Amino acid sequence: MSLIKVPSTRFGEQEIEEEKVIRMPEGMLGFPDKRFVLLTPPKPGPFLWFQSAEDPNLAFVVVDAKECVPELTFPLTSDEFQKLELDPERPDLIFLLVVTMAPDPLDITVNLQGPIALNAEKLIAKQIVLDGVNYTTRHPFFAPAARQAAGRDTA
Amino acid sequence: MLVLSRKVGEVIAIGDQISVTVVEVKGGTVRLGITAPQDMTIYRQEIYLKVQQENKQAADWNLDDLERIAALAGTGEKE
Numbered sequence: 001m002s003l004i005k006v007p008s009t010r011f012g013e014q015e016i017e018e019e020k021v022i023r024m025p026e027g028m029l030g031f032p033d034k035r036f037v038l039l040t041p042p043k044p045g046p047f048l049w050f051q052s053a054e055d056p057n058l059a060f061v062v063v064d065a066k067e068c069v070p071e072l073t074f075p076l077t078s079d080e081f082q083k084l085e086l087d088p089e090r091p092d093l094i095f096l097l098v099v100t101m102a103p104d105p106l107d108i109t110v111n112l113q114g115p116i117a118l119n120a121e122k123l124i125a126k127q128i129v130l131d132g133v134n135y136t137t138r139h140p141f142f143a144p145a146a147r148q149a150a151g152r153d154t155a
Numbered sequence: 156m157l158v159l160s161r162k163v164g165e166v167i168a169i170g171d172q173i174s175v176t177v178v179e180v181k182g183g184t185v186r187l188g189i190t191a192p193q194d195m196t197i198y199r200q201e202i203y204l205k206v207q208q209e210n211k212q213a214a215d216w217n218l219d220d221l222e223r224i225a226a227l228a229g230t231g232e233k234e
Contacts, residue, residue: 030207030208061216077193079194079196098209098210100213101224105227113205114210131198
């Protein structure tokens with residue numbers, strides 16, 4: 001098992017087993033990077049870091065869709081299924097939602113329109129693009145109730 | 156840019172694997188039917204650009220942001 005060093009401007013240099021590098025042949029839309037690592041923050045919580053293994057500056061905060069919108073399903077086309085090299089019998093599939101920060105932390109959103117589909121077994125990922133009313137790019141992460149309780153939502 | 160005029164029901168072939176059919180023209184909107192190989196992804200361009208733009212914005216964050224949201228999510232306020 002060989003360790004590789006992944007420099008990161010936010011988290012310092014991380015040592016990762018090479019086998020844990022996620023391949024993303026088509027990258028994140030708008031970015032050239034093809035290799036990422038998924039880092040777990042020291043404090044437990046729903047948020048993970050999706051750090052580029054090629055650009056120390058590029059990292060996304062992501063959250064498992066099951067933790068956030070368990071009721072929502074994300075359809076894959078047969079082509080996407082194949083590109084992710086998923087096992088048709090037992091697809092080990094996780095959807096990660098990209099978090100967009102906001103000045104007020106209660107206003108952070110997740111992108112339901114462009115989730116990252118991840119083959120958790122083979123560590124191949126692809127950002128898919130979905131069309132439909134359920135899939136907005138800015139879905140509030142915190143429920144309106146929580147926002148109201150904090151007095152931030154008067155609507 | 157190549158510009159072609161087509162009537163409803165007429166087709167444009169792009170190579171031998173892609174065809175675009177004009178299905179309907181109504182009130183300033185053109186409905187197109189597209190046949191293409193499975194491995195080609197077809198999006199309405201504005202959706203693609205929207206996700207791309209959201210990615211750019213999502214990539215712009217710092218550790219303070221993460222500290223603050225992690226503190227909130229830890230209090231059970233999460234959806």
